[in-house]
Amino acid sequence: MSLDSPSDTESPDSVPLSLPPAVYQDSDGSVILSPIAAKLTGEGLDLNEWDQIVGFKNRDQRVLWQIHLSAPGTYSVEVDAICTGPTQEARMRAYVGDNRFSEENIELSDNDQTLATTSLGEITLDAPEVYRVEIEMVGLPLIGKFAVNEIRLVPLGENPSSLPKFKTDDGLTEGN
Secondary structure (H helix, E strand, O other): OOOOOHHHHEOOOOOEOOOOOEEEOOOOOOEEEOHHHOEEEOOOOEEOOOOOEEOOOOOOOEEEEEEEOOOOEEEEEEEEEEEOOOOOOOEEEEEEOOEEOOOEEOOOOOOOOOOEEEEEEEEEEOOOOEEEEEEEEOOOOOOOOEEEEEEEEEEOOOOOOOOOOEEOOOOOEEOO
């Protein structure tokens, strides 16, 4: 379904939902989704003074991005967040296009200013096109500090390189 079709850009209340501008892949193939490039939906979501997404309180809140993918492949979806105790069930679910990730617990931070990185899973995107990326919190209520700093799609597999690969005597492969 096209991102421009009316059924995909309207909220349940039939009010048109404007989508954010598309984010493009970096030269290394990754896609970095910053909070300032996102569309926040649902009462209470906002950016704090460090441009982190805060205010998750219920399942009606969503964060949306569009990505322009030029290199199909398998990607790991990673989130950098601050998540302090006593929260034990800060669970995030991410959707990319028509594919859904199973939710994962967000790693607890060492303190209320330290980011922790969590892998939400892997997704294979078969075609170069524009995809809608959406996150929601499914493990609520959040107790303690919770702030989303960044979401990344990181390509999996071998990184392209002009360096030759060779096998060592012990069977290991060296070179990129």
